[in-house]
Amino acid sequence: MVDMSYKNDILTAGLYGEIDHHIAPKIRSEIDAKCENLRPKVLRLDFKAVSFMDSSGVGLVMGRQRCISLLGGRLEVVNIPKQINKVFSLSGLDKLGVLK
Amino acid sequence: MNIQNHMKLSFLSRSVNEAFARAAVSSFLLPLDPTVTELSDVRTAVSEAVTNCIVHAYPDTTGVVYIDAKITDTNKVIIRIRDSGVGIENIKQAMEPLFTTSSDERAGLGFAVMQSFMDRVRVRSQKGKGTVVTLEKFIDKLPDDKK
DSSP: OEEEEEETTEEEEEEEEEEOTTTHHHHHHHHHHHHHHHOOSEEEEEEEEEEEEOHHHHHHHHHHHHHHHHTTOEEEEEOOOHHHHHHHHTTTGGGGTOBO | OOEEEEEEEEEESOTTHHHHHHHHHHHHHGGGOOOHHHHHHHHHHHHHHHHHIIIIISSSSOOEEEEEEEEETTSEEEEEEEEOSSOOSOHHHHTSTTOOOOSSSOOSOHHHHHHHHSSEEEEEEETTTEEEEEEEEEOOOOOGGGO
């Protein structure tokens, strides 16, 4: 699901396993709670260990982008596996410059 | 076109079953020796269709989701995902990328993913009766060393 670490104003959420509509709300509430508490300058979502994602993951990223913007920070999405990038490419998220 | 293999599955429209549904369909396809990409494409499309049933077809109730999957002698997979839920009022609109009726964090990309990852997507729906989504994809018959 998600492992989180905080260093130098960067909150890194290391996502792992499968992201779907069942899991996404659980990840969302863990990340949002930490964000509100720590108010990081950067929220970094690391997809390196994600083995599967459907469009629920796109909703998750879009929602975190809104959430961190409201808190005055910015979002970065890193280490996106090829197959997962295929889902992101349908979303227009690549045009927001958050996908690294 | 002859049917080489056929399986049927039914389960409750509970979100915990999304992982089960896509895993079951991808296991059924394994004898075709699909590539990692082909298998992942089908898993993702099935996950989208099943999630639609859970989120939209049975919004306030728990219903039954039916999956019927066939493999033809031409290496085509035909997966039918059916519900007896509320139906889709406007299929054309529902299939538009980014359109969603959900207030939750839904991206509105379910049908766009299905269309992008499968060779063919058909949707039949009747208000108050339910929806049938049919997904089709050819799995390449390549020698193992070319996969």
